[in-house]
Amino acid sequence: MICEMCGKDSDFVRTIFLEGAQLKVCKECAHFGESPEGKGASKKGKGGAAPPNRAVVSERLQARERRMRSRDVFQEETVVDLVTDYDKVIREARMARGLKQDELASKVNERSSVIAQLESGSMRPSDQLIKKLERELNIKLTEKVTLVKPESSGSKKVLTLGDLIKKK
Ligand SMILES: [Zn+2]
Missing domain, CATH: 1.10.260.40 (lambda repressor-like DNA-binding domains)
Incomplete structure (x- = not known):
């Protein structure tokens, strides 16, 4: 199972909610989000103060966005x-x-x-x-x-978590 946040292959996968998106993430990334059960992860209100690990989260999300771009949306690669x-x-x-x-x-x-x-x-x-x-x-x-490979006609635009974060 691939962690949807950091992209790592992990045996342990749990579902969290982050920025309104549901993600299946690995053990290491699990604490970044709110768990559906409401335990283990800190509950934060909408528009509340940014959690202290925000930089780490956004860094991971950006890395994820880059991966998704290269895989699903278009490929731009310098070789x-x-x-x-x-x-x-x-x-x-x-x-x-x-x-x-x-x-x-x-x-x-x-x-x-x-x-x-x-x-x-x-x-x-x-x-x-x-x-x-x-x-x-x-x-x-x-x-x-x-x-640069243009987006293939079959694939649909994926709303990335990077997009979600920018919208806030
Ligand atoms: Zn992860």
């Missing part, structure tokens, strides 16, 4: 990816230094066939090899790419 013209970048940097493929290969502890494959674009370098090549040739082989 570090290999540049698309890495073959050309490697080849040009190597030639600019007057290195032969086998000379570059020995500098990065690879076979020259590996360099040939990289320069023909038929093989992607491993993360480790990327770092070695970047160091050796003083080049940049990665770039930050932001992936």
